[in-house]
Amino acid sequence: GTDADPDGSSAQRRDGGTLVVYAVPNPAFDPRQSFGWLNRALSDSLLDRDPTTGRFAPWLAEKWEHNAEQTEFTFRLRKGASFSDGVPVNAASVKANFDGVTQDLAAGGGWYVRGQFEHYEKTEIVDDHTIVVKFSKPNPSFLTTAATSQLALLSPASFKIPLEKRRTHFVASGPFVVEKYVPDERLVLKRREDYAWGSGLAQHQGRAAIEKIDVRLVAEAGVREGALTSGEAQIAEAPTVDGSALLEKQGNKLYWRPTVGIPYSLQPNFRKPLVQDIAVRRAVLKAINREELSKNATGKIAPPATSVITRTLNGYQDFGALLRYDQAGARKILDDAGWTLGADGVRVKNGRRLSLVIIGAAENKPIQDAMVLIKEQLKTVGIEVTIKPETGIGPTWWQSGADLWFSGNKSAEADVLRKMYQNNGTTTQPWLYSDSAEVSSHGKRLQEVLQGEAVEVDATKRNRLLAEAQEILIEDAICIPLVEHESGFVAAAPRVHGLRLDSLSNLVVYDAWLGK
Amino acid sequence: MPDTKTRARARGRLGSRRVSGQARYIIRRVYYAVFVVWAAYTITWLLLFLMPSNAAEVMLRNVSGGDSAADRAAVAALEHRYGLDRPPHEQYLTLLFRAVKGDFGISTATGRPVIEVIGQALPGTIQLGLAGLVLGTFLGLGIALAANAVRAPFLRNLLFSLPPLFSSLPAFFVGLLLVQFFAFGLKLLPAAGAGTAAHLVLPAITIAIPVSAGIAQVTAKSLVANLRSPYADYLRAKGVPHRRILLTHAFRNAIIPATTLLGMSIGGILAGAVVVETVFSRQGLGRLMQTSVTLQDIPVVQGVVVFSAVLYAAANLLVDLVYPKIDPRISIG
Amino acid sequence: MVAESSAGLVLDVEDLGVCYLRARERIEAVRGVSFQVRRGERLAVIGESGAGKSTIANALLGLLPGNAVIDSGVARFGDRDLLAIRSEREWNRIRGGAIAFIPQDPNIALDPVKRVGQQIDETLRLHRRLRDRRELRRRSVELLGQAGLPEAERVYDAFPHQLSGGQRQRVLIAIALGGEPELIIADEPTSGLDVTVQKLVLDALDDLVRSRGLSVLLITHDLAVAAQRTDSVVVLRDGRVVDRGDTVEVVASPRHSYTRRLFEAAPSRSARRLTATPRPAAGHAERDRPQRPDAAHLVTVTGLHKSYVTRGMRSGKTVKRAVREVSFAITEGTTYGLVGESGSGKSTVARIVAGIDRPDCGTIAYRGRDVAHAGRAERRRLHRAVQYVFQNPYSSLDPRLDVAEIVAEPLHGFKIGARGERLDRAAEALVAVGLDTSFLRRKPVELSGGQRQRVAIARAIALRPELIVLDEPTSALDVSVQAQVLRLLVDLQHEFGLTYLFISHDLGVIRLVSDRVGVLHNGALVEEAPVEQIFTGPRQDYTRRLIDAIPAAPRTESSEPSAR
Amino acid sequence: MSEETIVDEAPSAYPTPDVKPDRTGARAGTTSWLRRARARGVPAQLLQPSLVLAVLVLVVVVLWALFPGTFAPHDPYARELTDKLAAPSPDHPFGTDNLGRDYLSRFIYGSRTTLVAALLALAIGFTVSVLIGLPAGYLGGVIDEIVGRLIDIFLAVPGLLISLMLVTSIGFGTVNIAVAVGAGSIATFTRVLRAEVLRVRRSDFVTSAVHCGVRWPTVLRRHILPHAIGPMIALAALEFGTALLSISALSFLGFGAPPPTPEWGSLVSDGRAYLAYAWWLTTLPGLAIVLVVVSANRVGTFVERIR
Numbered sequence A: 001g002t003d004a005d006p007d008g009s010s011a012q013r014r015d016g017g018t019l020v021v022y023a024v025p026n027p028a029f030d031p032r033q034s035f036g037w038l039n040r041a042l043s044d045s046l047l048d049r050d051p052t053t054g055r056f057a058p059w060l061a062e063k064w065e066h067n068a069e070q071t072e073f074t075f076r077l078r079k080g081a082s083f084s085d086g087v088p089v090n091a092a093s094v095k096a097n098f099d100g101v102t103q104d105l106a107a108g109g110g111w112y113v114r115g116q117f118e119h120y121e122k123t124e125i126v127d128d129h130t131i132v133v134k135f136s137k138p139n140p141s142f143l144t145t146a147a148t149s150q151l152a153l154l155s156p157a158s159f160k161i162p163l164e165k166r167r168t169h170f171v172a173s174g175p176f177v178v179e180k181y182v183p184d185e186r187l188v189l190k191r192r193e194d195y196a197w198g199s200g201l202a203q204h205q206g207r208a209a210i211e212k213i214d215v216r217l218v219a220e221a222g223v224r225e226g227a228l229t230s231g232e233a234q235i236a237e238a239p240t241v242d243g244s245a246l247l248e249k250q251g252n253k254l255y256w257r258p259t260v261g262i263p264y265s266l267q268p269n270f271r272k273p274l275v276q277d278i279a280v281r282r283a284v285l286k287a288i289n290r291e292e293l294s295k296n297a298t299g300k301i302a303p304p305a306t307s308v309i310t311r312t313l314n315g316y317q318d319f320g321a322l323l324r325y326d327q328a329g330a331r332k333i334l335d336d337a338g339w340t341l342g343a344d345g346v347r348v349k350n351g352r353r354l355s356l357v358i359i360g361a362a363e364n365k366p367i368q369d370a371m372v373l374i375k376e377q378l379k380t381v382g383i384e385v386t387i388k389p390e391t392g393i394g395p396t397w398w399q400s401g402a403d404l405w406f407s408g409n410k411s412a413e414a415d416v417l418r419k420m421y422q423n424n425g426t427t428t429q430p431w432l433y434s435d436s437a438e439v440s441s442h443g444k445r446l447q448e449v450l451q452g453e454a455v456e457v458d459a460t461k462r463n464r465l466l467a468e469a470q471e472i473l474i475e476d477a478i479c480i481p482l483v484e485h486e487s488g489f490v491a492a493a494p495r496v497h498g499l500r501l502d503s504l505s506n507l508v509v510y511d512a513w514l515g516k
Numbered sequence B: 001m002p003d004t005k006t007r008a009r010a011r012g013r014l015g016s017r018r019v020s021g022q023a024r025y026i027i028r029r030v031y032y033a034v035f036v037v038w039a040a041y042t043i044t045w046l047l048l049f050l051m052p053s054n055a056a057e058v059m060l061r062n063v064s065g066g067d068s069a070a071d072r073a074a075v076a077a078l079e080h081r082y083g084l085d086r087p088p089h090e091q092y093l094t095l096l097f098r099a100v101k102g103d104f105g106i107s108t109a110t111g112r113p114v115i116e117v118i119g120q121a122l123p124g125t126i127q128l129g130l131a132g133l134v135l136g137t138f139l140g141l142g143i144a145l146a147a148n149a150v151r152a153p154f155l156r157n158l159l160f161s162l163p164p165l166f167s168s169l170p171a172f173f174v175g176l177l178l179v180q181f182f183a184f185g186l187k188l189l190p191a192a193g194a195g196t197a198a199h200l201v202l203p204a205i206t207i208a209i210p211v212s213a214g215i216a217q218v219t220a221k222s223l224v225a226n227l228r229s230p231y232a233d234y235l236r237a238k239g240v241p242h243r244r245i246l247l248t249h250a251f252r253n254a255i256i257p258a259t260t261l262l263g264m265s266i267g268g269i270l271a272g273a274v275v276v277e278t279v280f281s282r283q284g285l286g287r288l289m290q291t292s293v294t295l296q297d298i299p300v301v302q303g304v305v306v307f308s309a310v311l312y313a314a315a316n317l318l319v320d321l322v323y324p325k326i327d328p329r330i331s332i333g
Numbered sequence C: 001m002v003a004e005s006s007a008g009l010v011l012d013v014e015d016l017g018v019c020y021l022r023a024r025e026r027i028e029a030v031r032g033v034s035f036q037v038r039r040g041e042r043l044a045v046i047g048e049s050g051a052g053k054s055t056i057a058n059a060l061l062g063l064l065p066g067n068a069v070i071d072s073g074v075a076r077f078g079d080r081d082l083l084a085i086r087s088e089r090e091w092n093r094i095r096g097g098a099i100a101f102i103p104q105d106p107n108i109a110l111d112p113v114k115r116v117g118q119q120i121d122e123t124l125r126l127h128r129r130l131r132d133r134r135e136l137r138r139r140s141v142e143l144l145g146q147a148g149l150p151e152a153e154r155v156y157d158a159f160p161h162q163l164s165g166g167q168r169q170r171v172l173i174a175i176a177l178g179g180e181p182e183l184i185i186a187d188e189p190t191s192g193l194d195v196t197v198q199k200l201v202l203d204a205l206d207d208l209v210r211s212r213g214l215s216v217l218l219i220t221h222d223l224a225v226a227a228q229r230t231d232s233v234v235v236l237r238d239g240r241v242v243d244r245g246d247t248v249e250v251v252a253s254p255r256h257s258y259t260r261r262l263f264e265a266a267p268s269r270s271a272r273r274l275t276a277t278p279r280p281a282a283g284h285a286e287r288d289r290p291q292r293p294d295a296a297h298l299v300t301v302t303g304l305h306k307s308y309v310t311r312g313m314r315s316g317k318t319v320k321r322a323v324r325e326v327s328f329a330i331t332e333g334t335t336y337g338l339v340g341e342s343g344s345g346k347s348t349v350a351r352i353v354a355g356i357d358r359p360d361c362g363t364i365a366y367r368g369r370d371v372a373h374a375g376r377a378e379r380r381r382l383h384r385a386v387q388y389v390f391q392n393p394y395s396s397l398d399p400r401l402d403v404a405e406i407v408a409e410p411l412h413g414f415k416i417g418a419r420g421e422r423l424d425r426a427a428e429a430l431v432a433v434g435l436d437t438s439f440l441r442r443k444p445v446e447l448s449g450g451q452r453q454r455v456a457i458a459r460a461i462a463l464r465p466e467l468i469v470l471d472e473p474t475s476a477l478d479v480s481v482q483a484q485v486l487r488l489l490v491d492l493q494h495e496f497g498l499t500y501l502f503i504s505h506d507l508g509v510i511r512l513v514s515d516r517v518g519v520l521h522n523g524a525l526v527e528e529a530p531v532e533q534i535f536t537g538p539r540q541d542y543t544r545r546l547i548d549a550i551p552a553a554p555r556t557e558s559s560e561p562s563a564r
Numbered sequence D: 001m002s003e004e005t006i007v008d009e010a011p012s013a014y015p016t017p018d019v020k021p022d023r024t025g026a027r028a029g030t031t032s033w034l035r036r037a038r039a040r041g042v043p044a045q046l047l048q049p050s051l052v053l054a055v056l057v058l059v060v061v062v063l064w065a066l067f068p069g070t071f072a073p074h075d076p077y078a079r080e081l082t083d084k085l086a087a088p089s090p091d092h093p094f095g096t097d098n099l100g101r102d103y104l105s106r107f108i109y110g111s112r113t114t115l116v117a118a119l120l121a122l123a124i125g126f127t128v129s130v131l132i133g134l135p136a137g138y139l140g141g142v143i144d145e146i147v148g149r150l151i152d153i154f155l156a157v158p159g160l161l162i163s164l165m166l167v168t169s170i171g172f173g174t175v176n177i178a179v180a181v182g183a184g185s186i187a188t189f190t191r192v193l194r195a196e197v198l199r200v201r202r203s204d205f206v207t208s209a210v211h212c213g214v215r216w217p218t219v220l221r222r223h224i225l226p227h228a229i230g231p232m233i234a235l236a237a238l239e240f241g242t243a244l245l246s247i248s249a250l251s252f253l254g255f256g257a258p259p260p261t262p263e264w265g266s267l268v269s270d271g272r273a274y275l276a277y278a279w280w281l282t283t284l285p286g287l288a289i290v291l292v293v294v295s296a297n298r299v300g301t302f303v304e305r306i307r
Ligand SMILES: Nc1ncnc2c1ncn2[C@@H]1O[C@H](COP(=O)(O)OP(=O)(O)OP(=O)(O)O)[C@@H](O)[C@H]1O
Pocket: C020, C021, C022, C027, C028, C029, C047, C048, C049, C050, C051, C052, C053, C054, C055, C056, C065, C067, C221, D004
């Protein structure tokens, strides 16, 4: 940027003003059911975590500690904080939050924190401002999750609202509250004048500088960019790759951080015979040119993936060598497996064409472009691809008949792998692979590693287990990572100061202020 | 004055007959409007009943937000909760009964009552539709009158070719063009969103263009026919100047078919709203329809379709009620 | 000839020529027409349809359509030449002012959405420069009274659709008077009206003209009107004047053969029942006329009722009782004439008798068998025996088929004969109606109205039916063609021993062909008697009015169309 | 009284001049439209510049649809990395998109999917309406009553909404939106056909044929269909433009063929992300669509007029 004054300086902080944001319409902003910058504007968590150092900072909890086995976590709550419905943030209301998770899980929700609460026992109230959260098994990733919006605290009353409705109707303790919400059109946030419990990482204390945030929900990136260019908006969320370059040239600032969690990957639907074939998955993994995807579809903000988790996560290990673009290798694998090139350039085996359906979010232009490129790349090794753009793809994506799902996942913990790939015999994820030999060359090893990692208190041992899990997933091509997509990507006008991204790569607007 | 007395008597005699006739007329029109809405409801229910995908599964996946699979038990519970496990005729009757009470079910995407979702979307569309309707009507009538008033063949041809041109313009293209020009180019008007009058201008123009095309086409054609009709010939033979024939006689007559069209163009406006509200990121029935289709939110899709029939029936009822005021031939009978 | 005094000359037309341009075609509508109208004179312009009558009127009013060209002529009106006026504004001063116009059809000449009063006021505003509302109303009501409307106040406030045709025509007369004209041009002012109303309107017009000393240019094809109500007459044929002079003289001794034919062709009050043309080759015995009273009744109609329910988009359900309580019988071998004005239910009765429609109640016995409630097969048999000829020869022939296919259609439908045989029978039928076989390959478009009606008749007789229902078979035809068709029908009846149910709104025509007559009025049969009795002693007022409406031109004995 | 009262319509109907009896025989309004076209001097009419232009545009687009490979200057899927988001130039008349693909070539290839979809929609609307409207209009009675009411109701709901509802149920894709649009247009077609059948059925020559013992299938085939089909063809010509618009709209909304298959609507929609700085991606395909639809409508009105 060209600002004479760095954003951190609070000497020039101006109070007041309305921030106009052109944002991507999101059918939900309940932090426990969605991602996005709105989460951090509306809600607080017990802890905060520095995205660069990984150090925890106090927020609604002043102090925290856990036992050596990491089964008991004690939090001392800050005094004076309250939800916007007037309910104080105290031991009882925080207990309601943890108990609420189990309730949500039973109702089919709470997916983001499921892994952390598999062995949840209870929350004990020690005194009005002290609680102890107890698990039956070690939970080394609990604190990291507690420091994200996925475990943001809601007013106890919110848990009485059914999950579907809570997506937009909930009460939290954040620096802003919803003043007006017109679905798919507009969201107006108003600051809480009495807010005085900012995170330890915040650049200021007390209420937010910005009085109002006027959020226009606009699906088209072009329009969002145009609004920033024409001065109508101060922030444009998720600009296009090409557009953002132009916006930056106009003097706007770009904010993003590589996502944390699982990079954009292709998740196979193991119910489909074609992708049950390990050779096919391995060929796909090798035939993809990740550099090209990054350069032409997702942009510089999304570097090629080097593992099945992002480099921002604890436990990440670089497997870039295994993910090298290797057309010849891919061809060889297919040839060896008996897939012969047909007349139309598509491989055949036993009269079956090597034709895969990839499903991906229709509203996400980079994903669409990336799928087009993948289609081209796979074609060169004799794999035909049909693209299936869909909106609101969820757990039933495998029912659509697709072979591969283009998706990523956000999580502050490498434990996300367990959530994704543990196969505990239930049918909760019927699209997942089985352990049979034709599907996996490592037998049941992956399950052992994942279960072990979850309860391993020793960091070094745990990292070793995580590294092994990553390796198996890549070698067996159970996950085909592509690029580390950007997160919290926004373009902001030069007069917007004080923006930052949190540990889950969500934009934080609490510290923001508007210059002249 | 004896004059006015007889006149009053004469009026009274005609008037009293009109009242009873009109009461019957109104009852008939209301009855018809109700019928249309009921039939639209039934047909949409039938169409969706025959639909392959399972409403409960769609619902569950929206609830869970991540990717846990639809649990058979959970699906069954949902099916039971929404009555999807009962025999078709029972479902239909319960749903119809609920619909009469204003309950169109629960949106699977948002978990809110459909009627509430629609109610929230409605003001935006009504605002946009009214603005478009008014703008389109004036534009259409203006074009029709001008086309019949100007003498220069070139101008006349140009004006007469406007309506078919207007009806060939895709709304998505017009909208984007307007955004490009007025919002990004001239920076005069906002590109998207709603709230102020300025936000309404571009979408209203976009939606008004096809409306004006229809009205201009019908009115211009009707004006031509009226100007050629025997009564216009006779007016000419009476020494009435062309301009007066056009404005006070032919126009009054030509308005009649235009009025009918106005009622029918509600449908066109709602269809236009799907595209226009999407292009301009406005909340409304059209946008709701678009997102609900992509999210397969069946109850909302059905609700919007039924509601558009309600709007259509209401608009046409209104037209039917003003009709006798415009066409005296209707009033008795 | 016309007196050569230029004094009191209102309109002097000299050598008028008009042609229409149409798709590279030049239609010479009017050629070298000259005539004069003096103050107080009533001049009739008569001629067949298409003779150019309306073209003359429109030329004099500056109302020719865009594709018309005035080739020649002067029309002096006062000190102006009407044909030379180019300015629209000047025309608007003259039209409705010094020259008033009364159009043909009052039912469609008034603006339907404006009150009648406003439309009279408009003339007063434009030509008398009146502005005050009360004054306008007073004057307009006065004009309506002068035009012979009793309830002038009510009419003033009514919309046109609330008035009858006769009332509307008198409104038009009031409007014409409003401009205080010197000359009234009336283009067939009563031909859109029912016969019974015509007289009232013409009387009202006559009175005014006489009391005010106006001049009238009356365009008509109705010879009776011309004969009774005008002073002089111009006879037009193909756009040229073929005869002219004092009305009485021209009518008494038409000089031109065309004029003579014009008068002869029209059926008259004193005409007699036509008898078949004696044919040397015909092997039929001449039938006795009038009918044998003992002859069997072919069709007996009793207590016929029929209502139509219409559901309008906005007007709702209306029930029209088209026919009520109609009973009559048709004797085999005779013609039963059904007469009545438009809308009286004639076609409804005809369609029921022919088995096209079913009655609401009542019976039709055909040879003693009830056919109104017959089953499919029974009706099919009936259709074979009863054929129908439609009023409009333009719409009753499928324009896509050729004559052979049309005439053979009933043979085809009833599966009579082989393919080739059908063609022969079609040709036979065609010859019977006086068309040669070269017509077989023609399409209806290539036929004149009279030829089409002959084809329709040929189709009817191709099946050798017993009864033919003829629904106004000649009313779409010119008078001269009408006479030919009527004669043909009578000859065919004789030749094939047919029975006719003959429908017409013209008692004159009915008289020429019928043996027994029924008079329909508002769906009810008000009178029923042998034809002579109807004419000699009508019992109903309505019947008498119908008789009065027959053109009453005086004629010589030789003008009787039936050559005995 | 008068030999002129051929027009025996209700007195409140105002016959326009061309309803007046015309002794040349066109009066019944049911003459074979081709014949009438010839009688009215079609060759002269055909030479109107706007019509010639319209036909030319349609011919070009149909050729594009038939032989896209011959006309497209580039491979519609080939990416030129150096030419991303390039403005229109002689090499790329419609410019290139963010992946460097030639937009004109994509439009030309899109003609095939879009035109085929529009034709399919037309065929569905036309066929179904003939199957429903013809017997309903002719047989009358309860069937006709039901069909009439159904038409009323379907006309009360905008066709696009009906299409969208069907798309929800049968899924996305070119063929599906074509089916949905076709289904949405059935009511329009059936209404016209039914009205025509009712009109023709009431005409004297049909009454006469029935009276002459001709059985109803023959009456339908010989007398009614040939007369009722004329307006249907004219309507189809006009509906083609409408179908193009609806299909483009649905494709624009994202319910059409999956990428990278080009469709007219989705091309405009794809360009939307670059609205602020790559005007050509929306404007040029948009203009081209307008041109084609205007041409289709121009030809449609012509067909309607000569009918
Ligand atoms: N606008 C026109 N274009 C072309 N030809 C026309 C036009 N108007 C009239 N004609 C032709 O001019 C001739 C004279 O027509 P005109 O209307 O004057 O006859 P008319 O005597 O008034 O007949 P009618 O008794 O049927 O009213 C006819 O052959 C008619 O076909």
